[in-house]
Each structure stands twice: as structure tokens, then as C-alpha cells.
Amino acid sequence: MPSRKELIAESVAAIRGQTDFQPEIGIVLGTGLGKLGSEIEARATVPYAAIPGFLASTVESHAGRLILGTLSGKRVCAMQGRFHFYEGYELADIAYPVRVMKELGCSTLIVSNACGGVNPQFKAGDIVVITDHINLIGDNPLRGRHEPDDGPRFPDMYDCYAATLRDLAIQTALDLKLPLQRGVYLALAGPNLETAAEYRTCRTLGADMVGMSTVPEVIVAKQIGLKVLGFSVITDMGLPDALTATSLEDVLAVAREAEKTLTTLIKEVVRRM
Numbered sequence: 001m002p003s004r005k006e007l008i009a010e011s012v013a014a015i016r017g018q019t020d021f022q023p024e025i026g027i028v029l030g031t032g033l034g035k036l037g038s039e040i041e042a043r044a045t046v047p048y049a050a051i052p053g054f055l056a057s058t059v060e061s062h063a064g065r066l067i068l069g070t071l072s073g074k075r076v077c078a079m080q081g082r083f084h085f086y087e088g089y090e091l092a093d094i095a096y097p098v099r100v101m102k103e104l105g106c107s108t109l110i111v112s113n114a115c116g117g118v119n120p121q122f123k124a125g126d127i128v129v130i131t132d133h134i135n136l137i138g139d140n141p142l143r144g145r146h147e148p149d150d151g152p153r154f155p156d157m158y159d160c161y162a163a164t165l166r167d168l169a170i171q172t173a174l175d176l177k178l179p180l181q182r183g184v185y186l187a188l189a190g191p192n193l194e195t196a197a198e199y200r201t202c203r204t205l206g207a208d209m210v211g212m213s214t215v216p217e218v219i220v221a222k223q224i225g226l227k228v229l230g231f232s233v234i235t236d237m238g239l240p241d242a243l244t245a246t247s248l249e250d251v252l253a254v255a256r257e258a259e260k261t262l263t264t265l266i267k268e269v270v271r272r273m
Contacts, residue, residue, distance in 0.1 A: 004099070005149045010052040011100045019044035021068045023077035025270060026101035026226070028217055030082060030113035033233065033255060036263045037080040042069040048081075053096050055089055057081040066097075072271035077101050084213055086191035091141035095220035102224050108165070108273065109226045110266065111218060114255040115211030116193065117234040118203040119183060124237055125258050127265065128181040129169045130161050130230030133215050134207055137189050141216040142223060151223035160222045165229035165269075172269050178261055183208025185232055187215040193246065199238035209234060229269070233258045 002010070021043045029036055046066045048054040057064035067078045083094040098109060117126065146153050166182075173180035186202050188194070190212030194202070202210045209232050221228050235254040236246045 004147050007053045008099055008103050011054065012103050014051050015046055015066065015068070015100070015104065018046050019068055021075065022105045023068055023075045023101070024105060024107060025074055025076045025273065026098065026106040026109045027076055027078040027266075028082050028109070028111045029078060029080050030111075030213060031251070031255060033112050033114065033259050033262065034080045035259055036266060037067050037078055039263060039267060040067050040069040040071045040076060040078055042067050044068045051100075053100070055083045055093055057083060072267045074270050074273060076270065077104055077106060082213060082217070084191075085137055085139065085189050085216070086212060091137065091139050091216040092144065095141040095216040098217050098220045098226070099224060102226060107226060108229070109217070109221045110229045110231070110270075111214050112231045112233070112262065113185075113211050113214045114235045114251060115185065115209045115232045116199070116236050116238040117209050118199050118238045119208040120239055122181055122183070122208065122234050122237065124234055124254050126179070126181050126234040127258060127262050128183045128209060128232040128234060129166055130185045130214075130232060131166065131182050132161060132184045133218065134184065134186040134205060135215045135219070137187050137215065141220050151225065155219075155223040157219070157222055160218055160228060161230050162227040165227060168272060169229060169231075169265070169269050172272060173265060176264065176268060178265055180265070181208075183232070185214060185230070186210045188212060194238055196240035196243045199243070200240040202238070210238060231262060231266070233262060
């Protein structure tokens with residue numbers, strides 16, 4: 001079995017076989033948020049299947065390809081679709097593309113997701129800049145074999161969502177007159193949506209929104225020294241005393257509508273970086 005360093009080198013070589021483009025910002029596009037990819041002036045588009053170490057994205061709305069090009073004048077590398085623990089994958093493998101982005105040249109990572117809101121001051125369609133997270137997936141992408149090139153064995157998660165980038169996003173939203181909430185993201189294993197009691201528990205623990213992704217990528221990004229900016233789109237509300245049924249179709253419909261605003265915000269934030 002190749003070491004992680006050797007596998008990363010293989011992944012980079014496969015991408016470099018398509019383009020010598022050097023990205024500076026990595027972007028992970030979540031459920032229903034993949035259309036930002038169409039805003040990128042692509043230099044190369046590489047299917048995940050062509051990159052050693054990348055998994056197959058099995059979720060509806062996740063295209064499963066890596067786009068390298070320019071966005072708002074900056075060099076970016078965007079994952080159009082991510083991987084999830086509930087798909088049966090190990091967290092270390094889910095977060096592996098972040099390590100490849102670092103090796104390609106990225107120093108900043110922007111992550112996005114669609115999630116349920118548990119803060120009663122939120123509503124479906126809101127965009128939230130992530131201030132912190134709670135990992136209740138039940139696993140950790142750093143568990144298991146550690147290699148010298150992985151980064152610190154016990155990384156400090158202080159400022160894991162960089163305050164400087166968060167402040168930039170908040171100021172940008174103000175300038176564009178776009179509403180932007182702030183909140184703590186709690187990650188669970190999924191794939192079922194939560195019960196009323198579970199939503200109540202998430203809120204009691206200090207969460208503002210709950211989802212099934214993002215945290216593995218952010219933990220690895222912090223370990224390898226990337227600055228992280230995170231956004232959530234609230235697609236449904238998990239208020240235990242006013243809970244209603246929802247479906248994937250409902251979630252995707254709200255995400256696609258909010259995607260227009262999030263795309264505008266991310267493009268301008270990237271321009272100002």
C-alpha cells in the first residue's frame with residue numbers, strides 16, 4: 001500500500017497531466033450548490049474517477065468533478081460535489097482531496113453545505129457564515145495511521161474557521177446588502193434527518209444548524225495549515241415544537257434558490273481575498 005504522501009503525488013500527477021494550472025483557493029461545493037462551478041473560467045475539468053485516491057460521489061446534485069480555473073480574478077480549484085460518511089466512506093478518505101488541494105498550491109479553503117436550522121432566529125433560505133463546529137459524526141479523519149507529512153498528530157482547532165476570512169465575508173455581505181447569519185455547525189453521521197428530540201439536543205449543545213458533512217474537510221484543512229471559510233445554506237428548519245415533514249426535493253429546491261445569493265457572495269469574497 002502506498003504511503004499517503006505517495007498517493008497524493010499520484011493524484012497531483014494525474015491532475016497535472018490535464019493542466020499545469022496553480023490554484024491558490026480551494027472550494028468544496030455542497031448539496032445543491034454546484035452551480036458556482038459554472039462561474040469558474042475553467043482551464044481544466046477532471047472527473048474524480050480519473051484522480052487516484054478520489055472517491056465516487058453518489059449523491060444527487062453532486063457532479064463528481066474537479067474544476068481548475070479562475071473565479072473573480074483568483075486561481076481556484078473547486079470540488080463540484082463532495083463525499084459523505086453515510087455513503088460508507090472513511091473520514092480520512094472523504095477529506096483526502098483537501099490534502100491534494102494543498103499540494104496543488106492552495107492556501108485557503110472555502111467550504112459550503114446545505115443543512116437544517118435549529119436556531120429559531122433562522123429561516124429556510126438563510127445563508128450562514130460558520131463560526132465554529134461540533135463533531136458528532138462519531139469518527140475523526142485523523143484517526144488511525146499517522147505519517148510525518150500529514151501535519152501535527154494533535155492539531156489545535158483554535159480559529160479553525162479563520163476570523164479574518166469570516167470578518168471579510170460579513171463585511172462583503174454588508175456592502176452587497178445581502179443578509180448573512182452567523183452560527184455553529186453540528187455534524188452528524190446521517191443519512192436520515194433528525195428526530196424532534198435530536199434537533200432539540202443539537203440546539204441544547206450549542207448548535208445553530210445541523211448537517212452531515214464539512215467537518216472532516218475542515219479538520220484536515222486545519223491540520224495541514226489551510227485557512228478556512230465556511231458557509232451553510234439553511235434548507236429546512238428543525239424546530240422540535242413546530243416540525244414538519246420534508247424531503248430531498250424540498251431541500252434541493254431551497255438550496256438552488258439560495259445558491260444564487262451564495263454564489264454572488266462567494267464571488268465577491270474571492271475577489272477581495
